[in-house]
Amino acid sequence: MTPFALSGLLILITNLSLGIFVLIKAPKVFANRLWIYFLIAISLWGLGAYKTGSAHDPQSALLWFKIGHIGVTCIPIFLLHFCQYFLENKNKRFIVNIYLIGFLFLLALFTNHMISHVKFMFNSFYYLTNPSIIYIIFIFLWVASIIYNYQLAYKKIQTCSGEEKNKIKYFFISSGIGYAGGLTNFLPIFGINIYPYGNFLVAVFPIVMTFVILKYNLMDINIIIRRSLIYSLLVAIITIIFLICVLISEHIFSQAIHGQNVTASIITASLIAIIFIPLKNKIQDFIDRAFFKATPLEMAQENEQLRKEVAQSERMKSIAILASGMAHEIKNPLTPIKTFSEQLPFKLDDKEFLLKFSKIINKEVDRIDGLVQELLSYARPSIPHLEPTNIGQLIEQTLEFLNNDIIGHKITLNTSFNNKNTLINIDFNQIRQAFLNIFLNAIDAMPHGGTLTVTTHITGISPSKIIIEITDTGCGIDPKDLSHIFDPFFTKKDHGTGLGLSITHEIIKNHNGRILVESELGKGSDFRIELPLQISPLL
Amino acid sequence: MSIPKILICDDEEGVRESLKAVLGDHYNLIAVDSGTTALEVLSHSKDINLMLLDIKMPEINGLDVLQEVKKKHTHLKIIMVTGYKSVETAAEASRLGASGYIVKPFKSQEILETVKKNLGT
Numbered sequence: 001m002t003p004f005a006l007s008g009l010l011i012l013i014t015n016l017s018l019g020i021f022v023l024i025k026a027p028k029v030f031a032n033r034l035w036i037y038f039l040i041a042i043s044l045w046g047l048g049a050y051k052t053g054s055a056h057d058p059q060s061a062l063l064w065f066k067i068g069h070i071g072v073t074c075i076p077i078f079l080l081h082f083c084q085y086f087l088e089n090k091n092k093r094f095i096v097n098i099y100l101i102g103f104l105f106l107l108a109l110f111t112n113h114m115i116s117h118v119k120f121m122f123n124s125f126y127y128l129t130n131p132s133i134i135y136i137i138f139i140f141l142w143v144a145s146i147i148y149n150y151q152l153a154y155k156k157i158q159t160c161s162g163e164e165k166n167k168i169k170y171f172f173i174s175s176g177i178g179y180a181g182g183l184t185n186f187l188p189i190f191g192i193n194i195y196p197y198g199n200f201l202v203a204v205f206p207i208v209m210t211f212v213i214l215k216y217n218l219m220d221i222n223i224i225i226r227r228s229l230i231y232s233l234l235v236a237i238i239t240i241i242f243l244i245c246v247l248i249s250e251h252i253f254s255q256a257i258h259g260q261n262v263t264a265s266i267i268t269a270s271l272i273a274i275i276f277i278p279l280k281n282k283i284q285d286f287i288d289r290a291f292f293k294a295t296p297l298e299m300a301q302e303n304e305q306l307r308k309e310v311a312q313s314e315r316m317k318s319i320a321i322l323a324s325g326m327a328h329e330i331k332n333p334l335t336p337i338k339t340f341s342e343q344l345p346f347k348l349d350d351k352e353f354l355l356k357f358s359k360i361i362n363k364e365v366d367r368i369d370g371l372v373q374e375l376l377s378y379a380r381p382s383i384p385h386l387e388p389t390n391i392g393q394l395i396e397q398t399l400e401f402l403n404n405d406i407i408g409h410k411i412t413l414n415t416s417f418n419n420k421n422t423l424i425n426i427d428f429n430q431i432r433q434a435f436l437n438i439f440l441n442a443i444d445a446m447p448h449g450g451t452l453t454v455t456t457h458i459t460g461i462s463p464s465k466i467i468i469e470i471t472d473t474g475c476g477i478d479p480k481d482l483s484h485i486f487d488p489f490f491t492k493k494d495h496g497t498g499l500g501l502s503i504t505h506e507i508i509k510n511h512n513g514r515i516l517v518e519s520e521l522g523k524g525s526d527f528r529i530e531l532p533l534q535i536s537p538l539l
Numbered sequence: 540m541s542i543p544k545i546l547i548c549d550d551e552e553g554v555r556e557s558l559k560a561v562l563g564d565h566y567n568l569i570a571v572d573s574g575t576t577a578l579e580v581l582s583h584s585k586d587i588n589l590m591l592l593d594i595k596m597p598e599i600n601g602l603d604v605l606q607e608v609k610k611k612h613t614h615l616k617i618i619m620v621t622g623y624k625s626v627e628t629a630a631e632a633s634r635l636g637a638s639g640y641i642v643k644p645f646k647s648q649e650i651l652e653t654v655k656k657n658l659g660t
Contacts, residue, residue, distance in 0.1 A: 323623075327622050327623035328595050328621075328622035328623050329622075330622075331622035331623070331642075331643040331644055332551045332553065332554060332622055332643060333551075333553060334643065334644040335551070335553055335554045335557050335643045335644040335645065336553035336554065336556060336557045337644070338557075338644040338645075338646070339556075339557035339560055339561060339644075339647060340557075340560075342646065342647045343560050343561065343647060347560075353560060356556060357556070357560070360552065360553045360556055363553075364553050491597065492597050492598075
């Protein structure tokens with residue numbers, strides 16, 4: 001077997017093994033599926049390289065070289081898609097274009113315009129030389145995709161810290177090893193006659209990646225699985241050592257007590273039984289400290305402490321946001337009240353001043369009163385009074401209540417309620433208020449008409465949940481504002497306290513549900529509310 | 540000597556009226572309720588001497604308006620008016636070229652003195 005064929009075989013084995021590992025441990029995560037496709041693409045290159053490196057005639061080598069290049073073509077596509085997802089840089093149009101370009105190259109691959117012939121090289125195997133223009137463009141884009149990925153990663157690293165930073169850093173270092181190796185495969189094609197030993201690095205890359213995945217929990221493969229994996233290996237090693245010990249000690253004892261095998265075995269078994277468990281525990285403890293930095297108990301305590309700190313910091317953040325919002329919302333109406341009290345002694349005869357300010361002050365006092373009411377319902381939401389409620393009916397009633405606004409704004413209403421008669425345990429008034437806030441926002445977002453779509457469906461098996469999706473075709477939310485829309489007092493409206501969505505968020509949270517939002521500026525917003533079918537309130 | 544002209548930009552009617560009540564007897568005033576309108580006014584009126592600008596406004600916030608105004612009207616004095624003065628926003632406003640900072644609810648005397656000082660009257 002040629003070294004090139006061997007490197008191909010190793011690539012096939014290591015990448016496929018890592019792919020199967022990820023598939024078994026966390027197959028449901030979308031990013032992991034992309035990662036598996038990426039590993040399959042590398043494996044296909046491994047297979048192609050193995051068969052090309054082993055081929056005895058140019059026709060067969062050419063065919064396998066092309067098959068290998070199906071993988072090579074797909075590598076940057078899946079990696080770019082994965083990285084866009086991994087780095088939270090979701091540009092859908094870009095991803096579609098990448099797939100389209102990849103598809104065109106795949107088509108070109110099966111004509112003779114991209115790869116047309118191979119030549120016997122290094123006195124060893126057949127390989128591509130004199131690349132076509134299409135192949136040169138292909139290589140250019142291949143390299144450009146790597147540079148683009150690294151640029152994205154560099155930008156992302158600047159904005160994050162801690163474990164997140166490490167994850168990205170090590171992911172790109174390990175993939176860099178694969179790329180560095182993979183790129184050497186192109187050298188002979190361009191007349192630089194260096195044997196593609198670098199292909200071995202493509203096989204090393206998944207080994208490094210496995211370490212990164214285990215060490216930094218890269219793909220939501222959690223620590224329990226990591227421990228179980230290490231412990232399984234540990235038990236296997238100890239068992240082998242145990243068997244060797246049994247054999248050696250039996251041999252020693254049988255010699256010492258002159259062939260009495262039964263007695264020798266009993267003594268050996270007793271000794272090993274005494275030693276085995278403490279030894280196993282000692283080694284486990286050593287692994288916990290060396291690999292995981294702490295024992296499970298210590299980690300649980302540390303996690304609990306971290307959870308408390310995060311909760312405390314969230315509370316402080318919430319108070320800070322509340323304080324700044326309060327300052328703005330209350331100090332504004334206080335301004336005319338203060339001015340009026342200061343100016344009044346000098347303007348007792350100014351009728352216009354008196355009339356204007358009596359109106360303004362009346363309005364501002366109402367405003368402060370309303371604000372205090374809203375603030376109270378935000379700060380101390382009443383305990384949800386749960387009762388079986390037909391969620392479809394509740395939504396319909398809420399929409400009916402807003403019918404005048406919907407017609408007034410020329411909004412087309414689409415509703416679709418699956419499992420229409422499903423009863424869920426919720427607080428009717430609170431959930432109605434939550435929906436009302438979202439519907440009102442949607443209506444405000446469509447001043448010149450549009451479509452409001454409300455759908456419900458049940459998903460998941462034990463625990464199952466009901467999903468309520470509210471989609472509008474309104475002005476959408478600026479991406480920089482999206483993470484703040486549930487912050488108290490955050491508003492982009494002319495009239496509004498910015499408490500509506502905060503209250504909605506609290507209500508849904510207190511029903512053990514969650515609320516997610518996606519929005520595109522100028523196209524509209526999509527609010528997704530998830531409520532469990534069996535609810536035990538937090539409050 | 541002509542009476543200085545002041546542009547007031549605040550989305551709150553109560554605040555606009557308060558500033559008018561305090562400053563109206565001493566200066567010529569134009570009051571607008573949004574940053575967009577303020578920018579329009581500034582593009583037409585060349586004789587504005589001072590601007591009182593709210594920071595938290597729904598459409599374009601005051602800091603963005605400040606930045607836009609300073610691009611074309613480098614020498615125009617701008618005093619920020621806000622309900623919540625944080626070190627970060629004060630520093631940002633100063634970096635962008637604001638001449639002063641007034642926190643709501645302001646005293647009539649305080650606003651008069653700040654305006655006088657900035658106009659050099």
